Amino acid sequence: AQSVTQLDSQVPVFEEAPVELRCNYSSSVSVYLFWYVQYPNQGLQLLLKYLSGSTLVESINGFEAEFNKSQTSFHLRKPSVHISDTAEYFCAVSESGTASKLTFGTGTRLQVTL
Amino acid sequence: DSGVTQTPKHLITATGQRVTLRCSPRSGDLSVYWYQQSLDQGLQFLIQYYNGEERAKGNILERFSAQQFPDLHSELNLSSLELGDSALYFCASSVSGRMDEQFFGPGTRLTVL
Numbered sequence: 001a002q003s004v005t006q007l008d009s010q011v012p013v014f015e016e017a018p019v020e021l022r023c024n025y026s027s028s029v030s031v032y033l034f035w036y037v038q039y040p041n042q043g044l045q046l047l048l049k050y051l052s053g054s055t056l057v058e059s060i061n062g063f064e065a066e067f068n069k070s071q072t073s074f075h076l077r078k079p080s081v082h083i084s085d086t087a088e089y090f091c092a093v094s095e096s097g098t099a100s101k102l103t104f105g106t107g108t109r110l111q112v113t114l
Numbered sequence: 115d116s117g118v119t120q121t122p123k124h125l126i127t128a129t130g131q132r133v134t135l136r137c138s139p140r141s142g143d144l145s146v147y148w149y150q151q152s153l154d155q156g157l158q159f160l161i162q163y164y165n166g167e168e169r170a171k172g173n174i175l176e177r178f179s180a181q182q183f184p185d186l187h188s189e190l191n192l193s194s195l196e197l198g199d200s201a202l203y204f205c206a207s208s209v210s211g212r213m214d215e216q217f218f219g220p221g222t223r224l225t226v227l
Contacts, residue, residue: 036218043116043204043218090157100170100212101147104157 002027002093006105013112015083021076021108023065023091030096033074035065038088038107047089050074051096061085086112117141118219120205126225132193135222139186139207145169146188147208147216148180152201163188164210195226 003026013019025031032051036044048059055067065076074091088109092102117140127133139146148160150173159172163182174180177195182188192199202223206216 041220043118043220044206045116045218046215049215100145100162101159101172102149102216103159106156 002031002095002103004091004093004103004105006091006108008108009106010109010111013081013110015112015114016080018079019077019081019085019110021089021091021110023074023076023105025072025074025091025093027072027093027095031093032096033065033067034092034094034102035059035063035074035076036090036092036104038090040087044090047076081110081112083112083114085110116217116219118205118207118217120203120219120222122222123220124223124225126227127195128227129195129197131195131226132191133195133224135190135192135203135205135224137188137190137205137207137219139188139205140217143207143209143217144186145208145210146182146186147206148174148188148190149204149206149218150201151204151221152198154198155201157204160190192224197226200224200226 005024034049035047048057050067058064088107091105119138121136145164147162151157160174162170180190202221204221205219208214208216
């Protein structure tokens with residue numbers, strides 16, 4: 001079984017500042033890793049994913065995450081946030097080879113202010 | 115808009131009742147997933163169907179059941195409802211159910227009074 005820990009329930013940050021949302025996972029097998037974003041009153045949208053290959057993955061809107069196998073982490077970073085990045089961010093893991101059910105973390109609320 | 119539709123958007127009912135939530139996957143997607151999002155439990159996987167067959171099961175209560183129909187839409191049936199069943203229920207779909215992106219619907223908010 002897998003589990004995901006997102007240590008920070010809320011992260012307040014000023015616009016144009018850098019941000020890091022932390023995600024650690026636990027699994028006895030190889031995993032795929034995902035970051036999803038949930039804007040208010042909406043469903044989840046995939047932000048980025050790691051399946052294999054390069055450990056650094058990027059999204060189209062400036063976010064990036066690095067898979068660190070030794071530290072079992074998949075932290076999400078953005079060098080300069082915008083007000084529109086305010087949302088709930090969920091880290092998720094699935095067993096590699098199947099990628100069916102996702103196990104989610106508890107989410108991190110990113111609040112960007114001026 | 116993900117292309118996944120869910121009805122109804124909101125549902126208010128009483129304890130002991132039974133409700134049915136409906137999900138239509140994106141065109142071409144064969145796999146459907148159901149998730150429950152609550153304040154207590156967070157986001158939890160309930161069940162997955164692929165082309166009409168159950169593929170994976172998560173923390174789904176025995177009072178809950180689901181099925182996927184030949185036209186690929188899916189229904190989640192919740193019976194003997196309890197206060198703790200109040201949550202946001204998401205449906206997601208993907209092309210094959212293996213190694214591909216899941217697209218989430220907007221959710222059905224269930225309130226049990």
